[in-house]
Amino acid sequence: MRSIWVGERVRLRAREPADWEVFHAFDEDSEAVRDGWRLQPPRSAARAQKAAEEAAGEEPDLDRFDLVIAELGSGAPVGAINTHQIDRDHGTFAYGLSVGRPHRRNGYASEAVVLVLRYMFFERRFQKAEAWVYGSNEPSLALHRRMGFVEEGRRRRSHYHAGRYDDEVLFGMTIEEFTERYA
Template identity: 35%
Template sequence: MSITTSGPVGQRVRLRRVEPADRRTLMRFDRESSDTHYPKFDGYRHWGAHRAHHGDSGDDIQLAIETLLDRTLVGSLSASQAEPGSGRFGYGIGIGPQHRRRGYADDAITALLAFMFGRLRYRKCEVGIYDGNAASLALHGKLGFREEGRLRDPEFLCGGAQCLVLMGITATEFAARSPINHLRRAPRGRR
């Protein structure tokens, strides 16, 4: 998949290619997040985006999330496991600790879904979230994702057992909740 420097745009954020200059900030987000009780491999931390010099593989992409207001880098997102033949994809998202609870994740996910469903014609998005991550489970529920199952063999992470909650949303469900016109082009003169 080809994303230009300026990609999908939401109401608050723009998704764009990760640039080498973003690495320092993304690595800082990782360090600052390491004291949380979720392990590095819970969903997506910013590690995938650090590979800005690597090309995207098929429809798997790493994107930076920056604010529209002042172009501040607030996180990163990775669309992965994209299978054009089956019409399915997944993603992981990481927002820097100081930028959380401001609606950036919600807006970035909505922009990604609009792009993947509207422009690339994928039919379903599937994600896995640890059951102890109440904020992410609530966010995905708000966005229209439905719980589709739980992995029965729990992981022992950070001193306790956690199951992986599998959630999904179809293009039809997304369109009914959030018309695809959420995807708009970046303002002229800004990349």
């Protein structure tokens, strides 16, 4: 018997208090943080540890969750994936993804996305996944195109970081597109 949360390279799992050090180190990479959301002032190790303990104690939600992407062999955290913007009326959701710089280009991101989409489409009855990617984040743009996501729109100059304005590119994938490619 195999878990739907396990792929060939990664296992998606809940956050554990011990994960704090890895994610605290990821937060030190300002360029990578900017690619995913927004840069914030440094957080103390004590606050990062407390936040990890609080996150580990939260009861998981069936539709909205934040999971660790762990390397299958070692079990070490390599990134995180979350779901948000849940719209049950229309059957849509969005997700966010980050993989620490030392772990990129190993197939972890694409496999984590497939695992989450498979769960959301076939267990939770959603019909469409969306992802917003900053226009300057070339690796993420390439990932979503390679995975078969359709570019659906662009919000021009909607995100400010590193002294400049950046576009947000909306990607979408329907359950039919996913099934044709991954099921």
